[in-house]
Amino acid sequence: MMGHRQVEQATLFYEFSLERHIPTDHVLRSIDRFVELGELRRALAPFYSAMGRPSVDPELMIRMLIIGYCIGIRSERRLCEEVHLNLAYRWFCRLGLDGQVPDHSTFSKNRHGRFRQSDLLRRLFEMVLRRCIREGLVGGDGFAVDASLIKADANRQNGIEGEKGLPPEATGRAVEEYLAVLDDAAFGAATEVTPRFVSPADPAARWTGAHGGQAFFAYSTNYLVDVENAIIVDVEATTAIRQAEVLAAKRMIERSMQRFDLYPARLLGDSAYGSAEMLGWLVYEHGIEPHVTVFDKSVRQDGTFSRYDFTYDHAGDVYRCPGDKMLTTTGTLVNDGATMLYRASNHDCAGCALKARCCPKESARKVPRSIYEGAREMARRSPGRGKVGSLDDYARKSRCCLPISSVSSN
Numbered sequence: 278m279m280g281h282r283q284v285e286q287a288t289l290f291y292e293f294s295l296e297r298h299i300p301t302d303h304v305l306r307s308i309d310r311f312v313e314l315g316e317l318r319r320a321l322a323p324f325y326s327a328m329g330r331p332s333v334d335p336e337l338m339i340r341m342l343i344i345g346y347c348i349g350i351r352s353e354r355r356l357c358e359e360v361h362l363n364l365a366y367r368w369f370c371r372l373g374l375d376g377q378v379p380d381h382s383t384f385s386k387n388r389h390g391r392f393r394q395s396d397l398l399r400r401l402f403e404m405v406l407r408r409c410i411r412e413g414l415v416g417g418d419g420f421a422v423d424a425s426l427i428k429a430d431a432n433r434q435n436g437i438e439g440e441k442g443l444p445p446e447a448t449g450r451a452v453e454e455y456l457a458v459l460d461d462a463a464f465g466a467a468t469e470v471t472p473r474f475v476s477p478a479d480p481a482a483r484w485t486g487a488h489g490g491q492a493f494f495a496y497s498t499n500y501l502v503d504v505e506n507a508i509i510v511d512v513e514a515t516t517a518i519r520q521a522e523v524l525a526a527k528r529m530i531e532r533s534m535q536r537f538d539l540y541p542a543r544l545l546g547d548s549a550y551g552s553a554e555m556l557g558w559l560v561y562e563h564g565i566e567p568h569v570t571v572f573d574k575s576v577r578q579d580g581t582f583s584r585y586d587f588t589y590d591h592a593g594d595v596y597r598c599p600g601d602k603m604l605t606t607t608g609t610l611v612n613d614g615a616t617m618l619y620r621a622s623n624h625d626c627a628g629c630a631l632k633a634r635c636c637p638k639e640s641a642r643k644v645p646r647s648i649y650e651g652a653r654e655m656a657r658r659s660p661g662r663g664k665v666g667s668l669d670d671y672a673r674k675s676r677c678c679l680p681i682s683s684v685s686s687n
């Protein structure tokens with residue numbers, strides 16, 4: 278027998294508790310326990326007028342942003358729709374059943390305006406980190422550093438040749454932000470090399486083929502991770518180029534020292550951080566043991582002796598060649614003051630049976646030695662050097678600090 282839908286209109290008033298309908302094991306419940314946003318209102322106070330209509334509560338927008346980052350909703354428009362419709366999101370945002378969700382344009386305006394000017398997201402990040410330190414989750418003894426490429430919201434097909442530069446009619450927020458960081462060593466001043474293409478929609482994004490496939494416009498997000506519990510202790514965005522990533526690593530290490538008294542004894546990193554200058558900075562300036570793959574191009578491919586075939590004698594500050602002759606230095610620095618040259622004597626090399634395998638085209642062999650060679654040696658000898666899990670691994674393992682990903686304003 279075909280049944281009828283029973284439409285009952287008996288109850289006039291319903292009692293509905295959002296609290297009762299959110300499962301106890303919902304991810305937002307776990308996050309909610311640790312979200313303390315009281316300080317944020319104080320930090321934002323100077324950015325609001327004392328008069329006029331009350332604004333949208335900044336705490337509501339921050340809670341919405343946290344949902345976006347945690348659930349992976351990258352579009353502001355969609356985030357507003359989802360918060361409007363999803364009971365758990367409403368509960369997390371303290372909106373109740375009836376609360377008004379801000380319009381996506383208001384949301385976008387605040388994020389790009391007040392939130393950015395007040396450095397709100399960094400304050401929020403540091404607030405969480407401080408809590409992690411208080412709870413004893415951060416060891417502070419060993420850090421790992423790495424960078425991830427984040428694809429920019431810029432169509433690769435619309436790129437214009439870097440040599441031509443931006444057209445004069447290019448305007449807008451993205452262009453203003455690009456001009457503002459032109460002299461910043463983490464962006465415009467990171468390299469003198471002109472990129473092959475520039476995006477008029479987001480000119481600060483860098484054209485990169487670092488992933489090996491099709492090149493695209495991207496930024497780098499750099500992370501400093503405490504290895505004890507994979508807690509991210511600092512994060513910084515830069516242009517997608519190695520020099521800028523190395524600079525970000527230095528800035529993050531120094532900032533964690535200044536703001537949180539975290540003085541790591543060792544740093545893990547891949548060969549991107551293995552330049553002689555960076556290793557010297559770690560060892561000589563900060564006493565940090567580098568567990569980093571040394572960036573080394575000294576191995577010769579033409580069959581002649583490489584630098585490692587020569588033995589350095591610390592006591593005498595000389596090299597011994599495979600023919601057991603001495604290479605000495607005058608102490609003169611070359612290569613912008615970063616390298617000393619050690620030279621064998623013409624007399625020794627002229628009569629040497631190994632000359633064809635050593636310096637067939639020169640009268641005597643020269644061996645360059647970096648002024649940071651001691652730091653490079655230390656890195657070569659360190660156990661497990663360069664064994665850094667990918668950043669994504671750390672981000673996955675990280676239980677308290679969330680990687681700051683981008684949310685687009687679409």
Ligand code: SF4
Nearest residue numbers: 598600626629635642
């Ligand atoms: S060529 Fe000169 S530097 Fe090379 S092995 Fe012979 S003596 Fe030593």
